[in-house]
Amino acid sequence: MALPSPNLDDRRFQQLVDEAKRYVQQRSPEWTDHNVSDPGVTLIETFAYMVDQLLYRLNRVPDKNYSAFLDLLGVTLFPPTVARAEVDFWLSAPQPETVRLPSGTEVATSRGESEEAVVFSTSEELPIVPSSLVRLVTAPVSGDQTDRTAPLGAGKDIPCFQSRPEPGDALLFGLPTAVPRCIVAVRLDSRVEGVGVDPRQPPLVWEAWDGARWVTCQTGTDSTGGLNRPGEVIVFVPAGHTTSVTAGTRAGWLRCRVTAPEPGQPFYSESPTIREAEVFTVGGTADVEHAETIIDVPLGTSEGVAGQRFSVSRAPLLLDGEPPVVQVSSADGWQNWTAVEHFGASLPHDRHVRIDAVSGEFAFPPEVREPDGTMRAYGAVPEKGAQLRVPRYRTGGGAAGNVARGAISVLRSSVPYVAGVDNREAARGGVDGETVENAKVRAPNILRVQERAVTAGDYEAVAREAAPSLRRVRCLPAVAGEAGAVRVLVVPDAVADEGGQLRFEQLIPSDPVLAAVTERLDERRLVGTRLVVEPPAYQGVTVVARLVTADGDVDRVRGDAVAALFRHIDPLRGGADGTGWPFGRPVQYGEIFAVLQGVPGVSLVEEVRMFPADPITGRRGAAVQRIDVAPGALVFSHQHQVEVIASVAGDGS
Numbered sequence: 001m002a003l004p005s006p007n008l009d010d011r012r013f014q015q016l017v018d019e020a021k022r023y024v025q026q027r028s029p030e031w032t033d034h035n036v037s038d039p040g041v042t043l044i045e046t047f048a049y050m051v052d053q054l055l056y057r058l059n060r061v062p063d064k065n066y067s068a069f070l071d072l073l074g075v076t077l078f079p080p081t082v083a084r085a086e087v088d089f090w091l092s093a094p095q096p097e098t099v100r101l102p103s104g105t106e107v108a109t110s111r112g113e114s115e116e117a118v119v120f121s122t123s124e125e126l127p128i129v130p131s132s133l134v135r136l137v138t139a140p141v142s143g144d145q146t147d148r149t150a151p152l153g154a155g156k157d158i159p160c161f162q163s164r165p166e167p168g169d170a171l172l173f174g175l176p177t178a179v180p181r182c183i184v185a186v187r188l189d190s191r192v193e194g195v196g197v198d199p200r201q202p203p204l205v206w207e208a209w210d211g212a213r214w215v216t217c218q219t220g221t222d223s224t225g226g227l228n229r230p231g232e233v234i235v236f237v238p239a240g241h242t243t244s245v246t247a248g249t250r251a252g253w254l255r256c257r258v259t260a261p262e263p264g265q266p267f268y269s270e271s272p273t274i275r276e277a278e279v280f281t282v283g284g285t286a287d288v289e290h291a292e293t294i295i296d297v298p299l300g301t302s303e304g305v306a307g308q309r310f311s312v313s314r315a316p317l318l319l320d321g322e323p324p325v326v327q328v329s330s331a332d333g334w335q336n337w338t339a340v341e342h343f344g345a346s347l348p349h350d351r352h353v354r355i356d357a358v359s360g361e362f363a364f365p366p367e368v369r370e371p372d373g374t375m376r377a378y379g380a381v382p383e384k385g386a387q388l389r390v391p392r393y394r395t396g397g398g399a400a401g402n403v404a405r406g407a408i409s410v411l412r413s414s415v416p417y418v419a420g421v422d423n424r425e426a427a428r429g430g431v432d433g434e435t436v437e438n439a440k441v442r443a444p445n446i447l448r449v450q451e452r453a454v455t456a457g458d459y460e461a462v463a464r465e466a467a468p469s470l471r472r473v474r475c476l477p478a479v480a481g482e483a484g485a486v487r488v489l490v491v492p493d494a495v496a497d498e499g500g501q502l503r504f505e506q507l508i509p510s511d512p513v514l515a516a517v518t519e520r521l522d523e524r525r526l527v528g529t530r531l532v533v534e535p536p537a538y539q540g541v542t543v544v545a546r547l548v549t550a551d552g553d554v555d556r557v558r559g560d561a562v563a564a565l566f567r568h569i570d571p572l573r574g575g576a577d578g579t580g581w582p583f584g585r586p587v588q589y590g591e592i593f594a595v596l597q598g599v600p601g602v603s604l605v606e607e608v609r610m611f612p613a614d615p616i617t618g619r620r621g622a623a624v625q626r627i628d629v630a631p632g633a634l635v636f637s638h639q640h641q642v643e644v645i646a647s648v649a650g651d652g653s
Contacts, residue, residue, distance in 0.1 A: 237254070546607040
């Protein structure tokens with residue numbers, strides 16, 4: 001899209017007239033008649049009109065030249081990108097047959113009084129496959145697997161693990177077939193036999209076999225208390241789940257495995273037992289994107305000349321994934337014309353088209369007059385009278401799609417047997433289309449980089465261009481033992497949960513983002529440079545504080561204090577300037593004290609303690625006055641604890 005020239009006319013006709021009259025009063029005080037009927041005022045207005053036109057044109061020259069220069073360089077505005085999320089579709093009841101969720105099924109957020117609903121659609125079909133339990137196998141970490149299906153059917157109590165469980169013991173559930181991307185409920189009838197564990201955090205993990213290894217499954221509600229009482233475990237089966245042969249039976253296998261306890265986590269002293277087990281499918285998980293698919297869009301009729309341009313009515317176009325294809329009618333049917341970045345390498349017979357995603361325009365190749373007077377065609381031209389169409393394209397995108405977890409709750413498309421939807425994680429990846437101001441800022445980097453990456457700034461600029469959804473990028477020099485290596489640390493943008501809390505998994509970039517950055521940098525790195533693209537290390541910080549408030553609303557003060565801590569110790573938008581905690585900057589006791597003291601309603605900060613924490617394991621170190629951070633690391637808020645007490649009149653607080 002050609003960059004529009006800005007309107008810089010900040011002086012108007014009337015302003016010039018008023019300014020001239022003020023000068024008249026200063027220079028010729030004897031001239032007192034300033035009415036429009038006076039001939040002198042008529043001359044002032046005439047000259048003001050001419051100066052107004054002159055200033056308007058002169059003020060536009062520098063920016064118009066700059067915009068023309070950017071067009072000459074081929075600088076175009078980036079289109080928006082779509083936000084993506086995983087949405088769980090819950091069945092009204094287990095079904096005996098496969099429920100197929102078609103591609104394009106629409107879900108949305110709830111519509112507010114002042115906000116429109118944000119609509120998402122599924123990107124591919126989702127089969128929700130029914131399941132049941134056909135085999136139950138115990139697999140101790142040391143010993144042979146034992147088929148327990150027959151004793152279970154006879155109503156006997158089955159020990160899940162060894163009499164004294166050990167890490168690695170497992171209980172395997174065989175399903176008739178694989179259930180990839182399905183949500184299954186494992187219903188168990190147990191009694192309290194697994195002595196020693198905390199039912200709120202049992203040392204168990206659920207896994208699914210993907211043909212090569214056991215993959216950890218996310219779990220929802222677990223009402224069994226660590227397999228110790230009747231209840232259900234909701235298991236979200238990953239996409240790679242497949243069938244395999246175990247204990248002589250081919251089935252789709254899930255397993256519940258004992259893990260090594262974390263420090264302070266209670267462990268089994270005896271094995272839990274089950275007397276009944278049942279498995280059934282209760283839903284499925286589908287990928288959705290904040291985009292709308294438009295089908296079979298006519299562009300118009302070709303006039304048979306070079307340089308034709310056609311536009312669609314719904315812009316912008318989304319180019320992530322497969323770009324739109326233009327089809328041209330011919331005697332042999334519809335012919336596909338391929339989208340290219342430019343026509344510089346196109347030959348006269350190439351069916352090429354250039355797409356301007358921001359304006360929704362499709363441009364066909366031009367003809368250029370050569371120095372010898374001949375005309376050169378940079379691609380084929382559709383025949384006169386040929387019909388043009390776009391079979392399929394996607395529109396939408398933008399930062400509005402980055403909704404918080406749990407926000408997607410409305411099923412807009414009617415799907416039989418589906419009762420509800422929700423998203424366990426926030427949607428991410430949505431970026432608004434580029435503004436003209438940002439394109440002007442980006443232009444010097446394009447001139448400087450020139451399709452190669454040498455300095456740290458070059459690597460950061462190229463990485464941001466490859467993945468606009470990144471919030472922060474940092475290039476670090478090689479460390480000891482990494483001669484010739486360049487480390488590029490990338491942090492994705494994320495939407496915080498209620499209260500401003502970010503979860504650790506939100507700060508890890510997705511594999512497609514890492515692949516896109518790596519591919520773009522690999523094309524531009526110097527020969528012999530080894531490239532490492534990865535997320536930064538994160539240092540968890542836990543603050544424990546006790547505050548005194550004269551405000552009677554203790555709960556509000558506590559909530560504001562916790563929110564202030566999460567807002568300040570934030571790798572994306574925290575720090576003193578609100579642009580994200582600086583890489584490698586330590587956390588000081590004094591600044592945390594100041595943050596809490598600045599919370600409205602806090603009259604006294606009685607105690608503040610800081611603890612370094614591991615955001616993965618949750619382990620917390622000893623209290624310190626300063627938490628040092630490695631040069632390539634960021635801090636991350638982890639489970640702050642704030643106690644607020646109300647001051648009593650006369651206690652001196």
